[in-house]
Amino acid sequence: MTVLTTAAPALATAPPAAPGTRTAAVASAPGHEATGREVRALLSTGTPGALAVAEDSRGTWYASAGTAERGASVTPLPDHRFRAGSITKMFTATALVQLAAQGRLRLDDTxxxxxxxxxxxxxxxxxxxxxxxxxxxxxxLYDYTSDPEFVRSHLTGENFLRHRFDRFTPQQLIATALAHHPYHAPGKGWNYSNTNYALAGLVIEKASGRTYAQQLRRTIIEPLGLRQTTVPGTSAEVPAPRLRGYSKLGENDSSARVHDVTRMSPTVPNAAGEIISTAPDLNRFLSALMSGRLVPEPWLRQMRTTVPLNDQLSYGLGLLARKLPCGKTVWGHGGQIQGYLSYAAATGDGTHRATVAVNSDWPDPARLDKVLDAEFCQG
Structure with missing residues (x-):
């Protein structure tokens, strides 16, 4: 196996503001030193690159380590796009709640x-x-991405490489889930399932009279000016500038071959995980959501009415609440998809938000938690 080197693990040193970035981010600022250390530490997982962008009342700051592309010294920058995976669920839930707030549907409709x-x-x-x-x-409802045959034939190993451009309809994915018995009766338990959001995407289309992508663009992406956020539909591309995504195809061995999986069909994740975005765009989305700009306050309270999962975590309507070691609670979501891991979170009032991303899918997601712990628990 050819060994490709990455850029030295170091904080980015204040290059010019990235093209297309609305707010200039600085690469060093008092109070973020621990966050920078945790970003650099992510390289110990073997990920080619890592990036975190934080915003608060003092401005915008970022930490960058490694490279956006294996074999090249391309510093990860705030305007680099990546597949956001299940962070998409926050957008989908917001779009559906917006329709409820408009009286187009009820959240307790069947x-x-x-x-x-x-x-x-x-x-x-x-x-x-x-x-x-x-x-x-x-x-x-059973999670279609847990179906053993679907995992074997499309999500892992060489079969993923052979089938990564295959296209699926949400109905096909839902049918895969319905071949299984449910985890539990409705309302009698909690199980994370992408099937839920494949269905939510179809409901959004039925209630709005628009495609899922059109509705997100109309009510979230365009009003907030998220110019680097896209709903790819059937496009296999991640628009430049981008973090290229890398995968070991489900193998945990440190010596496993690394594959560039940047290009793939987004129809498997669909409304549960297809969005492509940047860290500043995700921070802007969370700021707007937490401050009540996207849904009225009574509906935001419903989104933040949670089901307890353990002492630290609870889940609302597309929002994960996480109690940090310092006692603060942040709201957001993680994303895991072939080639990428990410996590976007904000304080309850949206005044402090941060997104962290790596361009690989094998690190323990808990390592990204540490970056956010350091950022939100400064000092």
């Missing part, structure tokens, strides 16, 4: 009210599952 007859069989019944239960993962 899935069958909007998608009649689609969820049936093997103990699954859309007549007993509400839209709220989709968004907070209490529906009990």
């Amino acid at each position: 899935v069958d009210r909007w998608l009649p007859g689609l969820v049936r069989g093997n103990g699954n019944d859309g007549r007993n599952i509400t839209l709220r239960q989709l968004l907070n993962h209490t529906s009990g």
Whole structure:
């Protein structure tokens, strides 16, 4: 195996503001030293590169380590796009809650009210599952990305490389899930399931009369000026400038071959994880959401009504609440998809937000938690 070297692990040293970046970010500022150390420490996982962008009342700051592209010294910068994975769920949940706030639907409508007859069989019944239960993962529906045959044939190993440009409809993915019995009765437990958000995307289309992508662009992306955020649909590309994404295809061995998987069909993650974005755009989204600019305050309270998962974590409507070691609570979501890991979070009022991303999918996601712990627990 050819060994490709990466740029030296160091904080970026104040290059000119990246093209397209709305707010100039500085690469060093008092109070962020611990965050920078944790970003540099991510390189010990073997990831080619890492980036964190934080914003608060003092301005915008970033830490960068490694490279955006293996075999090249390309410093990861704030305007580099990456696949945001399940961070997409915050956008999907927001779009559906916006429709509820407009009176176009009710969160306690059944899935069958909007998608009649689609969820049936093997103990699954859309007549007993509400839209709220989709968004907070209490529906009990099986996660199609856990189907053993689908994982083997499309998500891991050489089969992923052979099939990574295959296209799926949400209905096909949902059918894969419905071949399994539910995890539990609706509302009687909690299980993370991408199937919930594949269904939520279809409900958004039915209630809005627009495609999922059109609705997100119309009500979130364009109003907030998220110029570097895209809903790719069937496009396999990550627009430049970008972090190239790398994967070991599910192998945990440190010597496993690393593959460039930047290009892939986004139809498997769809409304559960297809968005491409940048750290500043995700921070701007969270600032708007937490401050009530995207949904009225009563509806934001519903989004932040959570199901406890453990002492540190609870899950609302597309939002994960995490209690940090210093006692603060931040709101956001993580993203994991072939080639990328990321996490975007903000304080409850949106005044302090941060996003961290690596261009690989094998590090322990808890390593990204440490970056956010350092940022939000400064001093």
